[in-house]
Structures are given as structure tokens and as C-alpha cells.
Amino acid sequence: MITPIPSSDGSGYASLLAELKERIRTARLQASVAINRELILLYWSIGREILARQTAEGWGARVIDRLAADLRRDFPDMTGLSPRNLKYMRAFAESFPKEEIVQQVVAQLPWGHNVKLVEALKDPAERLWYARQAFEHGWSRNVLAHHIASALYLRQGKALTNFARTLPAPQSDLAQELVKDPYTFDFLALGPAMSERELERGLLEHLRSLILELGKGFAFVGSQHHIEVGGHDYYLDLLFYHLRLRCFVVVELKIEDFKPEFAGKMNFYLAAVDDQLRHESDAPSIGIILCKGKNEVIVEYALRDSTKPMGVAEYRLSAALPAPLQAELPTEAEFAREFPLMSLVKLRIEVEREIRLLMNDHTEVERPLAIGSMLTELQRLGLAPQSMDRFRAALDAMNHAVHGLDVADADASDATDIATTFLAELRTIRSGRSS
Structure with missing residues (x-):
């Protein structure tokens, strides 16, 4: 007699599969939590023992380097026994001296969380508060770091x-x-x-x-x-x-x-x-x-x-x-040096625009593109402002600014004054012609 294989799309088989998968997930999670808890308790006990022996025997910090070398020799497959991590274990035990607190709260957190708590916080009450919040709300290490950086402890409940x-x-x-x-x-x-x-x-x-x-x-x-x-x-x-x-x-x-x-x-x-x-x-x-x-x-x-x-x-x-953006910004000295040139470039653009508008109102012929040619066309049309000659003289400094070349402070200042006057005259002429 051949035993039938249940259909994979049958309701009974599907419910069994779903139940077994949930059990496996739950068991794996519980095992992971249990392993983490035992590891944290081990680290705390190692740190407490190092702290006690250093206090009782007067050992210095070099004993940690020796312990790390000997432990890694005897447990070559175990990570976390570096001198740096042993120092963290010592600081961890010093930061959380009460074993019941470690068992109830701190041992529920991953080791990276506890390292962050020890590194970033000095006040015991504040450190324990963040530990409880991280455990209660399931914060990741990055979220924990964010809340510490934003001083959540000092802000929470204060509205x-x-x-x-x-x-x-x-x-x-x-x-x-x-x-x-x-x-x-x-x-x-x-x-x-x-x-x-x-x-x-x-x-x-x-x-x-x-x-x-x-x-x-x-x-x-x-x-x-x-x-x-x-x-x-x-x-x-x-x-x-x-x-x-x-x-x-x-x-x-x-x-x-x-x-x-x-x-x-x-x-x-x-x-x-x-x-x-x-x-x-x-x-x-x-x-x-x-x-x-x-x-x-x-x-x-x-x-x-x-x-x-x-x-x-x-x-x-x-x-x-942010620091990357700050690095891209000009310094105060650089801005002070560049601002006059930026003003000249802006003025030159406004002058060109105003000339084109004025010429649009008075001619249908194709307009020249170069500003020198446009100035000549203005004179031919009888629309040249009184400061035309002065503006032509200042145009050299403006062209230097447009192309990123250095312009003396005095020349930049004179060119700005002349261009400002020339622009005002252009607008007056266009306004008078329009009315």
C-alpha cells in the first residue's frame, strides 16, 4: 500500500507548514536572545573580575594585553577577546556595577549597544535610562546613537x-x-x-x-x-x-x-x-x-x-x-574678495538685458549678440545714454570679472558705479520711449 503524499496546496498541509515555520522562527529568536544574554553576562563577569583584581593586586593596564594574548591562544576560535574589547568589558562592569540591573536590562541588549552606552554617557542614571528605553522600544544601535546625540534624556516628557x-x-x-x-x-x-x-x-x-x-x-x-x-x-x-x-x-x-x-x-x-x-x-x-x-x-x-x-x-x-557642505562654502575672506566681481557680473547681465529690451522696442532687424556691437547699434539708433563713453571704458573690467580674471578693487568699484548709472539711464530711456 502506497501512503499518499498530501497536496502542497491543501489547507491542512498549508496550516501545518505555517505553524512549523512559526515555531522555528520563534525558537531561533529565543536561542539568539539567550545566546546574546549569556555572552553579555560573560563579558560583564570578565570585566568585573579584571576590575576587582586590578584594584586588589594593584595591576596596571598592561595586564589586559597579557590576558588578551593568553585567552586568544587558548580560545583561537572565539572572537571578542582583543585587548580593546577586554578594556570595554572592564568599563562595562564599572558602568553597571549591580548584577540585577545587568541581568534584567543590560544583558538583553547587544554588545554594540552596551559599548555605545559606556562610551557616550558618563552619568549612571542617564546611561540606565537609555538602556531601558533601547530594550523597551527595540532601538537599533544607530537609533540609540541618534537619541543620545539629540539629548533625548533631557527632552523626554518635558513639554x-x-x-x-x-x-x-x-x-x-x-x-x-x-x-x-x-x-x-x-x-x-x-x-x-x-x-x-x-x-x-x-x-x-x-x-x-x-x-x-x-x-x-x-x-x-x-x-x-x-x-x-x-x-x-x-x-x-x-x-x-x-x-x-x-x-x-x-x-x-x-x-x-x-x-x-x-x-x-x-x-x-x-x-x-x-x-x-x-x-x-x-x-x-x-x-x-x-x-x-x-x-x-x-x-x-x-x-x-x-x-x-x-x-x-x-x-x-x-x-x-553638515561638514561636507561647510567645506564647500567660501570663507569670509574669499566672499569679501569675490563679491565685488559677482556684482559686476550681475550688472553686466542686467545691462545686456536692458539693451536688448530697448532695441526690441525700436527695430525689427536681427540684433547683434556681442555687447560692443549692441552699444554701436544703440548709437546708430540714437538711443545711447549720456554715460556711454564711460561705460565703454568700464567694460574691460566687467569682461575680466565675467571670465573669472582678477580685477583691482578700485577698478571694480569704479566699474560698478559707472554700470549702475548706465543701467539707470537705459531704463529711463526705455520708459520714456514706451510712454
């Missing part, structure tokens, strides 16, 4: 809010922990003259970076999200849904300092979102007003009697250009 009064516990505490002040948008390249729309567009173009800065749990719903109230249209700058808080989050962007009326408008938006978008199982919607700056007393007064949960925070744009 001015009315959550304690408008939200029930423990949601109020959780909501407070999630908002920052200031928010760092160093991924944007916007100048001080930006508009609110440009700020919004920049954030949307860098949505992944924005979500990273807002924090885990924010799901993007839309920008300029339309709501209708009383027959009138309103648009929310940014709308999110927070998966942990189970509520909508309205973000309003302001390119100016906080004003009390911003809170009133946000209160209105939150009432509309609660009425039109909020599901009966959702928590009350939350508003975040991001401003260029704020006066804390004004914010406190504005939020005091607000009935809807909201917070006010500042945002920071990058204060400096």
Missing part, C-alpha cells in the same frame, strides 16, 4: 501640558512621558524665513525621521486632514494615531512664538476630532502645538482652563550645515 488635569491616570503619565521639549528637526534644511507650509512639507518629505523623533507608537494618518464643522472647512496640519495611547494626536505647526489663541484653536480641533473621528473605544484625542519659541507663563495661563488635553513644545532646526 508643558495639562495632561494631569484632563486625562485619567495612568494615561496622563504615559502621555506626558511621550512628549518632548524641544523637538529636534535637525534633518531639515530650512532657513529662518520658512513658512508653516514649508515646515510641514519638509517634515512630510522626511516622514521616517519625523516618526523617529516623535517616538515609537505614532502612526501617520495624514497632513492637512480635512474636517467640516458648521458648514466650514478646517484642515489639521498633521494627524497621527498613537498605538499605545489608543488615541488620535493632532499636531499643529507654528513658525512663531506661542500665542494664547493657539490653545483655543487646538481645543476646537480636538473637540471636532473627538466628535467625528474618535471611536467609542478610543481614548480622548491629544493635541501638540509645536512653536518656534514659548513663554512658559503664557503657556501655563493658556492651558489652565482648557478642557482638552494638549501640550506645547518648541522645535529646533539644525544650527549648522
Whole structure:
């Protein structure tokens, strides 16, 4: 009797395959986590022993080099036993002296994360906070480095809010922990003259970076999200849904300092979102007003009697250009030297343009391209300005500037004055002829 082979597209076989694959994935993940945990505990114990022996025996740093050589000789297939890594183990044990903390939190993180924590942070409380956050939110090493560089520890939960009064516990505490002040948008390249729309567009173009800065749990719903109230249209700058808080989050962007009326408008938006978008199982919607700056007393007064949960925070744009771009920019001395020549080039272009416009108004014949020929044509048409001869004399310096040749400061200054006068005369002539 031949035992039949189940069809690969049968429902029973497919469900079995899916179940076994999930078990294998889970087991492999658990094994990986267990291996990492044991490795971190091993590194911590090695570092603790080195630290204790150096303290008790008075050994210097050279003992680490000797230990590394002997250990690598006896365990040639094991990586991570270099002198540098042994020094990291010693610093690791010194940074996290309590074994229960290592077992509960730090051992859950990869070794590269722990090296970053030891290298970048000196304050024990701050170091432990980042370790807990990295473990809780599953940060990669790059994300951990980003949050350390942006001083998240000093910003997290620091926004001015009315959550304690408008939200029930423990949601109020959780909501407070999630908002920052200031928010760092160093991924944007916007100048001080930006508009609110440009700020919004920049954030949307860098949505992944924005979500990273807002924090885990924010799901993007839309920008300029339309709501209708009383027959009138309103648009929310940014709308999110927070998966942990189970509520909508309205973000309003302001390119100016906080004003009390911003809170009133946000209160209105939150009432509309609660009425039109909020599901009966959702928590009350939350508003975040991001401003260029704020006066804390004004914010406190504005939020005091607000009935809807909201917070006010500042945002920071990058204060400096990236190093590669800075290297490409001219120095102050170079700019000071080149600016007069740039002005001459610009003036020459404007003069040529004005001559062509003037000639277009008074002749249908084919116009010459060279500026010298155009000046001759102007004289033939009787349209030459009074400063024509002076301009011809200054033209040599202007041509040098156009071709990138050096021009003496005095010559550049004289040519600029003459060309400016000549351009004004051309415009006067064209204006008079047109009228």
C-alpha cells in the first residue's frame, strides 16, 4: 500500500507548514536572545573580575594585553577577546556595577549597544535610562546613537501640558512621558524665513525621521486632514494615531512664538476630532502645538482652563550645515574678495538685458549678440545714454570679472558705479520711449 503524499496546496498541509515555520522562527529568536544574554553576562563577569583584581593586586593596564594574548591562544576560535574589547568589558562592569540591573536590562541588549552606552554617557542614571528605553522600544544601535546625540534624556516628557488635569491616570503619565521639549528637526534644511507650509512639507518629505523623533507608537494618518464643522472647512496640519495611547494626536505647526489663541484653536480641533473621528473605544484625542519659541507663563495661563488635553513644545532646526557642505562654502575672506566681481557680473547681465529690451522696442532687424556691437547699434539708433563713453571704458573690467580674471578693487568699484548709472539711464530711456 502506497501512503499518499498530501497536496502542497491543501489547507491542512498549508496550516501545518505555517505553524512549523512559526515555531522555528520563534525558537531561533529565543536561542539568539539567550545566546546574546549569556555572552553579555560573560563579558560583564570578565570585566568585573579584571576590575576587582586590578584594584586588589594593584595591576596596571598592561595586564589586559597579557590576558588578551593568553585567552586568544587558548580560545583561537572565539572572537571578542582583543585587548580593546577586554578594556570595554572592564568599563562595562564599572558602568553597571549591580548584577540585577545587568541581568534584567543590560544583558538583553547587544554588545554594540552596551559599548555605545559606556562610551557616550558618563552619568549612571542617564546611561540606565537609555538602556531601558533601547530594550523597551527595540532601538537599533544607530537609533540609540541618534537619541543620545539629540539629548533625548533631557527632552523626554518635558513639554508643558495639562495632561494631569484632563486625562485619567495612568494615561496622563504615559502621555506626558511621550512628549518632548524641544523637538529636534535637525534633518531639515530650512532657513529662518520658512513658512508653516514649508515646515510641514519638509517634515512630510522626511516622514521616517519625523516618526523617529516623535517616538515609537505614532502612526501617520495624514497632513492637512480635512474636517467640516458648521458648514466650514478646517484642515489639521498633521494627524497621527498613537498605538499605545489608543488615541488620535493632532499636531499643529507654528513658525512663531506661542500665542494664547493657539490653545483655543487646538481645543476646537480636538473637540471636532473627538466628535467625528474618535471611536467609542478610543481614548480622548491629544493635541501638540509645536512653536518656534514659548513663554512658559503664557503657556501655563493658556492651558489652565482648557478642557482638552494638549501640550506645547518648541522645535529646533539644525544650527549648522553638515561638514561636507561647510567645506564647500567660501570663507569670509574669499566672499569679501569675490563679491565685488559677482556684482559686476550681475550688472553686466542686467545691462545686456536692458539693451536688448530697448532695441526690441525700436527695430525689427536681427540684433547683434556681442555687447560692443549692441552699444554701436544703440548709437546708430540714437538711443545711447549720456554715460556711454564711460561705460565703454568700464567694460574691460566687467569682461575680466565675467571670465573669472582678477580685477583691482578700485577698478571694480569704479566699474560698478559707472554700470549702475548706465543701467539707470537705459531704463529711463526705455520708459520714456514706451510712454
